[in-house]
Structures are given as structure tokens and as C-alpha cells.
Amino acid sequence: DTGVSQNPRHKITKRGQNVTFRCDPISEHNRLYWYRQTLGQGPEFLTYFQNEAQLEKSRLLSDRFSAERPKGSFSTLEIQRTEQGDSAMYLCASSGRGRTDTQYFGPGTRLTVL
Amino acid sequence: AQTVTQSQPEMSVQEAETVTLSCTYDTSESDYYLFWYKQPPSRQMILVIRQEAYKQQNATENRFSVNFQKAAKSFSLKISDSQLGDAAMYFCAYRSALPASNTGNQFYFGTGTSLTVIP
Numbered sequence: 227d228t229g230v231s232q233n234p235r236h237k238i239t240k241r242g243q244n245v246t247f248r249c250d251p252i253s254e255h256n257r258l259y260w261y262r263q264t265l266g267q268g269p270e271f272l273t274y275f276q277n278e279a280q281l282e283k284s285r286l287l288s289d290r291f292s293a294e295r296p297k298g299s300f301s302t303l304e305i306q307r308t309e310q311g312d313s314a315m316y317l318c319a320s321s322g323r324g325r326t327d328t329q330y331f332g333p334g335t336r337l338t339v340l
Numbered sequence: 341a342q343t344v345t346q347s348q349p350e351m352s353v354q355e356a357e358t359v360t361l362s363c364t365y366d367t368s369e370s371d372y373y374l375f376w377y378k379q380p381p382s383r384q385m386i387l388v389i390r391q392e393a394y395k396q397q398n399a400t401e402n403r404f405s406v407n408f409q410k411a412a413k414s415f416s417l418k419i420s421d422s423q424l425g426d427a428a429m430y431f432c433a434y435r436s437a438l439p440a441s442n443t444g445n446q447f448y449f450g451t452g453t454s455l456t457v458i459p
Contacts, residue, residue, distance in 0.1 A: 230384075257445065259445070259446065259447075261447075266451070266452075267451055267452070268344075268431050268433075268449030268450050268451050268452055269385075269431075269447070269449050270449070271446035271447065271448075274445050274446060276445075281445070282445060282446060284446075317385070319447075328375065328387055328390055329435075329447060330387070331377075331384050331385040331386075332384060333383070333384040334384065
């Protein structure tokens with residue numbers, strides 16, 4: 227068990243550019259979550275996958291945001307036409323099967339939009 | 341939607357002393373889970389302790405224990421014998437216990453309490 231990993235750890239981009247983040251969950255976990263965390267705030271839910279199916283999306287997830295989990299393993303989160311307000315830490319978490327499983331978080335990707 | 345409130349933005353404790361972090365939540369559900377997560381500076385979030393709402397007994401994990409008051413919708417974290425490594429941001433979180441196919445999978449987090457441990 228190597229834990230949840232995320233790449234890159236830091237991303238600096240110019241406004242208007244597209245960025246993509248990757249999350250590799252714990253290998254036996256079938257559920258994957260994306261959160262956004264801004265300074266001084268707790269994480270806010272963005273979206274949730276069970277295997278390859280995207281089952282929940284927050285209203286926070288505008289049309290510029292898209293997430294995929296094509297084979298039910300790793301996931302990508304893409305932000306198109308980035309805006310300065312997108313600057314935040316993007317956290318990925320995974321959990322195993324069953325109702326009582328806890329989410330385990332990755333180290334996050336810190337996005338800075340200039 | 342469920343809300344989680346942490347009314348203490350910052351707390352401090354002397355090393356080896358005990359500190360209690362407060363958390364309240366609002367929900368109409370009867371079956372749910374509550375969590376405390378620790379996020380050290382520039383490091384990832386780590387689970388500290390978990391409580392199932394249907395259990396009356398308060399959860400404990402070594403030096404960490406909770407005071408779960410379901411009727412009052414309160415879920416405080418007590419850290420005993422505080423250590424320098426306990427310094428971090430602590431987040432209280434709520435998760436519904438609805439079946440996985442419903443909307444109960446996301447966590448709702450509070451705004452966090454920054455804990456400083458004084459040597």
C-alpha cells in the first residue's frame with residue numbers, strides 16, 4: 227500500500243491555459259474523490275467516481291472542469307481556460323468497498339494561476 | 341446540505357497538556373459518520389479518529405479521544421499529553437451513511453482549527 231499519489235505537486239500557469247492533474251488511488255480502492263481547498267478553508271467536494279463511473283458532481287464543478295477515470299484506476303482532473311479564482315489546492319482521496327470505509331487523501335496539487 | 345462548524349480558528353496548548361477542539365454539525369439524518377483529520381503544514385491530510393453515529397461509545401485512538409453528543413450534534417476532539425508533532429490544522433468532517441449509490445459519499449468539512457503546541 228503506497229497511499230494516494232498526485233501529480234504534479236505544484237503547478238503554476240497563466241490565466242487562460244489548460245491544466246491537467248492526475249491522481250493514483252490506493253490500488254484496491256474503487257472509489258475516488260476530488261476536492262478543492264482554498265487557504266483557510268476546509269476541502270470542498272468536487273466530484274466522485276465509483277470505479278469508472280462519475281456518480282456525483284458538485285455545483286462547484288463548472289463547465290471548465292472535467293474529470294475522468296477511464297479504467298477505474300487513476301483519475302485526471304482538467305481545468306480549461308484557467309482563471310485566477312481557480313488557484314487552490316486540489317485534493318484527491320480514495321476509499322474501499324463498503325459503507326464504512328474512510329477516505330484516504332493524497333498530498334494534493336497546488337495550482338497557482340497568474 | 342449538511343454543515344460542519346468549527347468555531348475555534350486557532351488553539352494553543354502547552355506540551356504534555358490536554359486540549360479539546362470543538363466541532364458541531366447540522367443534519368437531519370440519523371445514520372452518519374464523523375471524522376477528525378489532521379493536516380500538518382504542507383503535508384497531506386491524515387485520519388485521526390472516526391466515530392459511527394449509531395455507536396454510543398466514544399471512539400479513542402491512543403492519545404486522541406472524542407466526546408460525541410448526538411442529541412447536541414457535537415463532536416469534540418481531545419488530545420492528551422500533547423506533543424510537538426500534534427501541531428497542525430485539524431478538520432472535523434461529516435459523511436452520510438446512506439448507501440453508496442446515493443449522494444452520501446462526499447465529506448463535508450469544517451473550516452479547521454489551527455493547533456499550536458508550545459514547548
